Amino acid sequence: xxxxxxxxxxxxxxxxxxxxxxxxxxxxxxxxxxxxxxxxxxxxxxxxxxxxxxxxxxxxxxxxxxxxxxxxxxxxxxxxxxxxxxxxxxxxxxxxxxxxxxxxxxxxxxx
Amino acid sequence: xxxxxxxxxxxxxxxxxxxxxxxxxxxxxxxxxxxxxxxxxxxxxxxxxxxxxxxxxxxxxxxxxxxxxxxxxxxxxxxxxxxxxxxxxxxxxxxxxxxxxxxxxxxxx
Numbered sequence: 001x002x003x004x005x006x007x008x009x010x011x012x013x014x015x016x017x018x019x020x021x022x023x024x025x026x027x028x029x030x031x032x033x034x035x036x037x038x039x040x041x042x043x044x045x046x047x048x049x050x051x052x053x054x055x056x057x058x059x060x061x062x063x064x065x066x067x068x069x070x071x072x073x074x075x076x077x078x079x080x081x082x083x084x085x086x087x088x089x090x091x092x093x094x095x096x097x098x099x100x101x102x103x104x105x106x107x108x109x110x111x
Numbered sequence: 112x113x114x115x116x117x118x119x120x121x122x123x124x125x126x127x128x129x130x131x132x133x134x135x136x137x138x139x140x141x142x143x144x145x146x147x148x149x150x151x152x153x154x155x156x157x158x159x160x161x162x163x164x165x166x167x168x169x170x171x172x173x174x175x176x177x178x179x180x181x182x183x184x185x186x187x188x189x190x191x192x193x194x195x196x197x198x199x200x201x202x203x204x205x206x207x208x209x210x211x212x213x214x215x216x217x218x219x220x
Contacts, residue, residue, distance in 0.1 A: 004154075031205065043155070043198075043210040056207055091154050098143070098204050102154025 004103035006092050012109045018080040021106045024073055025094030033100060034067055034077050035091040043091070049075065082110045114138070115199045120215040123193075129186040131214050133199030136180040141203055144175060146184045147210070148195040155198065155210070158184065189218045 005024040013019055025032050033048040047057040052069045060067070064083070069075040079086055089107050093100040116134040123129040135144065145160040159166055159173045161182075166173045172185040186193055198213040 033208065035210075042212055043149075045207055045209050048207055050205075089152065093154070093208075095205070098145075098160065099157045100147075100155070100208055101157070105152070105154055 004092055004094050004101055006090075006103035006106050008106055009104065010107045010109075012111065013082055014111050015083055016081045017110075018078065019082045019086075019108060019110075021077040021090050021092075021108070023075045023077070023092030023103060025075070025092070026096075026101055027073065029094035029096045029101070030072070031095045031100075032069060032075050033093040033095075034075070035093065036088045037091060037105075038088045046077070079108075082108075084110045086110050114201045114209075115211055117197075117199050117211065117214045119212065120217070122217050122219055123186075123189045125191060125218050125220050126188055129184075129189040129193065129216060129218070131184040131186075131197050131199075131216065132181065133184070134181045135199070135201045138179050138201050139203075142201045143204055144173065144179075144182050145200045145202060145208070146171070146173065147198045147200065148193075149198070149213070150192075150195040158197075189216075191218050191220065194218045 007022045030051050034046040037043045046059045047067045049069045067077045087110050089105045091105045093102040143160050143162050146158040147155040149155045159171050161173045175182045196213040196215050198210050
């Protein structure tokens with residue numbers, strides 16, 4: 001299996017632009033998690049899904065952030081409009097038996 | 112409120128055992144203890160987890176005290192590649208997974 005696949009690996013954008021991060025979980029996994037990591041705040045859980053349904057989105061910073069999982073093999077995290085303080089590494093993880101498998105992350109820089 | 116308490120940093124000599132402690136005094140009966148590590152800027156990597164009994168796998172051993180209020184992750188023969196941030200997490204099985212600050216382990220030659 002290829003593992004959790006995230007794209008893009010790096011993105012540089014300007015303040016106010018829309019950003020879409022993508023995640024393909026491991027086939028057969030029924031849980032999907034989105035995290036954000038910064039030096040100041042560490043690794044924060046943003047939202048997680050079970051069977052494509054959002055279970056807990058209490059970590060989503062504000063209305064500018066939204067996440068969807070239209071099917072079992074794809075999820076997106078969208079930021080609109082983006083701000084410099086959104087600069088971070090965004091990780092996606094999937095699981096089926098309690099153990100989370102993480103992707104390599106998407107490094108976002110908002111200028 | 113943080114559910115776990117870990118020392119911010121530790122050093123270990125290469126080839127020696129690394130013993131990483133974690134306090135989780137408010138753990139509930141249905142919460143597991145999980146350990147992950149993050150090497151440099153990679154995604155966190157699962158190490159081991161347990162409920163009550165001690166566990167061992169090819170990477171490490173997990174020792175949980177009888178009252179379950181603390182645990183220790185043991186890397187039996189640490190190598191330079193074990194230098195990483197180690198996270199101790201308590202969670203209900205298949206529930207949310209929230210990371211704290213972890214312990215930065217530095218393995219020295």
